[in-house]
Amino acid sequence: MDNTLQLKCPNCGASIGFNAASQLFVCEFCNSDFTEAEINAANGKEADGISLEKEEYIPENTDFADHTNLYICESCGAEIVADENTAATFCHYCHGTVTLKGRVSGALQPELIIPFKIDKAMAETSFKNWCKKKWFLPKSFSSQGQLEKMVGLYVPFWLADCEVDASAEYDAKKVHSYRSGDYRITNTKVYSASRAAKMEYRGIPADGSRKLDDKLMDAVEPFDYNEFLPFSMNYFSGFYADKYDVEKSEAINRIKERMTAGAIRVLYQSVTGYTSVVPKGQRLRIIKTKWHYTMLPVWFMTYMYSGKKYFFAINGQTGKIAGIIPVSVGKLIFMALCFILGFTLIGLIGGAIL
Numbered sequence: 001m002d003n004t005l006q007l008k009c010p011n012c013g014a015s016i017g018f019n020a021a022s023q024l025f026v027c028e029f030c031n032s033d034f035t036e037a038e039i040n041a042a043n044g045k046e047a048d049g050i051s052l053e054k055e056e057y058i059p060e061n062t063d064f065a066d067h068t069n070l071y072i073c074e075s076c077g078a079e080i081v082a083d084e085n086t087a088a089t090f091c092h093y094c095h096g097t098v099t100l101k102g103r104v105s106g107a108l109q110p111e112l113i114i115p116f117k118i119d120k121a122m123a124e125t126s127f128k129n130w131c132k133k134k135w136f137l138p139k140s141f142s143s144q145g146q147l148e149k150m151v152g153l154y155v156p157f158w159l160a161d162c163e164v165d166a167s168a169e170y171d172a173k174k175v176h177s178y179r180s181g182d183y184r185i186t187n188t189k190v191y192s193a194s195r196a197a198k199m200e201y202r203g204i205p206a207d208g209s210r211k212l213d214d215k216l217m218d219a220v221e222p223f224d225y226n227e228f229l230p231f232s233m234n235y236f237s238g239f240y241a242d243k244y245d246v247e248k249s250e251a252i253n254r255i256k257e258r259m260t261a262g263a264i265r266v267l268y269q270s271v272t273g274y275t276s277v278v279p280k281g282q283r284l285r286i287i288k289t290k291w292h293y294t295m296l297p298v299w300f301m302t303y304m305y306s307g308k309k310y311f312f313a314i315n316g317q318t319g320k321i322a323g324i325i326p327v328s329v330g331k332l333i334f335m336a337l338c339f340i341l342g343f344t345l346i347g348l349i350g351g352a353i354l
């Protein structure tokens with residue numbers, strides 16, 4: 001049985017959520033707002049878990065059953081469905097936020113969190129402004145109905161602090177050309193150059209969710225690590241959250257790729273004074289790694305167009321936008337016809353003048 005965390009308003013007892021714009025916990029019913037310290041004092045530190053009994057049911061899809069739990073919302077009695085990686089969700093009837101404590105406690109408890117700074121209104125405005133610059137977007141892409149599908153999600157991220165040994169070898173050339181009478185003489189000297197260094201990396205990120213596209217998560221980086229806070233489940237109020245399902249042993253490969261690219265670039269840039277430099281061998285060895293399990297804020301939206309799914313994301317801290325956008329075939333055809341008509345008219349006018 002998973003325990004849940006539901007934050008209650010000290011004034012009226014309704015569910016409250018974290019407001020990214022004000023950085024306070026706000027009750028939508030009585031409009032009261034509270035600091036985290038005030039919420040902890042009223043609800044008990046990290047709030048007491050409310051046990052929700054799982055309903056026993058056997059759906060036809062046994063794979064769904066193996067990876068899904070069904071809960072009963074204490075506030076209104078509605079059923080809440082959560083998969084095995086959901087850490088925070090909503091009751092879609094009373095809109096109360098539910099944090100599944102078992103998914104973010106013990107070994108699964110994150111160390112750090114960056115709270116949302118971009119609220120939904122700010123995210124929607126940013127999205128609309130971004131869409132204005134995209135001529136061939138389908139109209140429905142920025143419709144109000146589509147904007148309502150945008151959700152705030154705390155994404156599990158692994159951050160790695162690493163000490164590495166990096167080395168590389170290069171073929172380097174110095175080319176000197178000069179004229180002697182009627183001849184141009186080129187003198188080429190070939191050298192063997194090598195570089196080696198110990199380097200330290202801090203906070204190399206890799207998202208810890210299989211459901212999310214790695215390239216999309218890379219695209220919304222960077223996050224400002226100076227705004228990390230000690231993890232508190234209170235910040236989940238008003239947002240969704242997932243726990244990691246990518247282990248450190250899997251994430252290390254992506255992290256090593258990023259470190260290798262950075263280290264090799266640093267070594268290459270140190271080989272100076274040559275006409276050309278060609279790498280012929282490179283190596284990176286990780287000496288020591290310290291891991292940090294964190295939660296980072298991202299606004300997500302999914303869009304279906306012509307049978308294909310498109311994903312869009314906004315960094316919930318910095319507002320950086322990333323995503324692959326659909327192209328309206330109708331708008332492309334219309335634009336092509338306009339060009340054809342324009343060139344035809346220019347030709348007719350030119351012929352009439354002649």
